Amino acid sequence: MTGKTITVGISDLNVARSPDLLVTYALGSCVGICLYDRVAKVAGLSHIMLPSSAQSRDTRQPYRFADTAVPLLVQKMTAAGASHARLRAQIAGGAKMFATVSNSSIANIGQRNVAAVKEALRGLGIPILAEDTGRDYGRTLFFSAEDGSMRIKSAKHGERVW
Numbered sequence: 458m459t460g461k462t463i464t465v466g467i468s469d470l471n472v473a474r475s476p477d478l479l480v481t482y483a484l485g486s487c488v489g490i491c492l493y494d495r496v497a498k499v500a501g502l503s504h505i506m507l508p509s510s511a512q513s514r515d516t517r518q519p520y521r522f523a524d525t526a527v528p529l530l531v532q533k534m535t536a537a538g539a540s541h542a543r544l545r546a547q548i549a550g551g552a553k554m555f556a557t558v559s560n561s562s563i564a565n566i567g568q569r570n571v572a573a574v575k576e577a578l579r580g581l582g583i584p585i586l587a588e589d590t591g592r593d594y595g596r597t598l599f600f601s602a603e604d605g606s607m608r609i610k611s612a613k614h615g616e617r618v619w
Contacts, residue, residue, distance in 0.1 A: 459476060459479050460475070460476035460477035460478060460497045460564075460602070461478075461602070462477070462478045462480055463477055463478070463479050463480070463488075463586065464480055464481070464482075465480065465481040465482070465485060465503070465504050466501045466504065466612060467477055467481075467483060467504055467506060468504065468505070468506050468518055468521035468597055469481075469503075469504055469520050469521060470503035470504070470520050470526055470529065470530045470533065471501070471502060471533075472499060472500065472501045472502065472530075472533050472534050472536065472537045473499075473500045473501075473502075473602040474497075474498060474499055474500075474538075474556065474602055475498035475500075475602045475603045476602065476603045477500075478599060478600070478601055478602065478603075479491075479500055479501075479599070479600040479601075479602065479605075480515065480597070480598065480599050480600070481502060481504040481575070481597070481598050482584070482597050483551050483595060483597075484504070484549060484550035484552075484595060484597070484598055485550070485554040485567070485568035486502075486550070486551060486552055486553070486554050486566045487504055487505060487550050487551075487570065487572060487594045488505050488523065488548055488549070488550040488551045488567075488570045488571055488574045488590070489502060489503070489531075489548065489550050489596075489598040489600075490502065490503040490505065490506050490523075490526070490527060490533070490546060490548050490574055490578075491546065491547040491549075491598070491605075492530060492531065492534060492539075492544045492546055492583065492598045493543070493544065493545055493546075493547075493600075493605035493606050494534065494538075494539035494540055494544055494545075494611075495543065495545070496538075496540070496544045497538045497539050497540065497543070498602055498603065499534055499537050499538055499539035500600055500601065500602035500605065501530045501531075501533060501534040501539075502530075502598070502600050503525045503526045503527065503529075503530045504520075504572075505520070505521065505522060505526050505527075505573075505574065506521045506522075507521055507522050507523070507570065508522065508523050508524070508566075508570050508572070508573030509522055509524050509564070509570045509573060510522040510524055510525045511524070512604065522573075523570060523573035523574045523577050524573060524576075524577055525572065527558075527577035527578060527581065528577070528581065528585070531544065531581060531583075541581075541582075543549075544579050544583045545571075545583065545584055545585075545586050546577075546583050546584065546585045546586065547585065547586055547587040547588065547600075547607040547619055548571070548574055548575075548585060548587075548588045548589075548590060549588065549589040549590060549598050549607065549609055550567065550570070550571075550589075550590060550593055550594055550596055551567035551568060551570050551571035551574075551590040551591055551592070552567045552570065552590075552591060552592055552593055552595060552596070552610050553565065553567050553592070553593055554567065554593065554595070555598075566594050567590075567591065568591065571588075571590045571591065575610055581596040586592045586619075587607060587608050587619035589607075589617065589619070594610070594611050594613040594614065595611060595614070596610065597609070597610045598607050598609045602618040606618055606619065607619045
């Protein structure tokens with residue numbers, strides 16, 4: 458059975474049920490957070506841009522920040538029938554896209570995003586089963602609500618599945 462493909466944009470999140478597929482493009486320094494409940498076959502995907510809403514005056518876009526998007530994704534998933542206790546995570550992105558820039562906050566935003574996502578997941582008691590983070594290249598992420606697999610495509614490294 459083939460489901461529909463649901464695109465998650467930058468600073469966005471969404472939830473899918475089996476057999477649907479979630480996809481997000483342009484994961485450079487941004488991080489894609491995949492959450493999955495294998496019993497309910499409910500998948501969630503968030504594409505965060507920045508680590509913390511505390512450093513922004515714009516609080517109208519909570520999906521943009523790791524500290525606000527991750528709890529909202531969990532809420533949306535439990536509303537769709539997932540169990541918080543069964544959620545498991547996979548993450549991808551957080552690349553250092555500007556190698557020529559010094560070690561400024563702009564240059565290490567990917568690393569800060571990954572750390573903030575891990576902190577948010579740890580705070581919610583959600584273990585990370587797999588990650589493809591860091592390095593210096595962009596990624597496209599596909600996340601299956603059928604089996605919880607995360608597939609990463611990149612121009613530099615082809616395709617890999619977790």
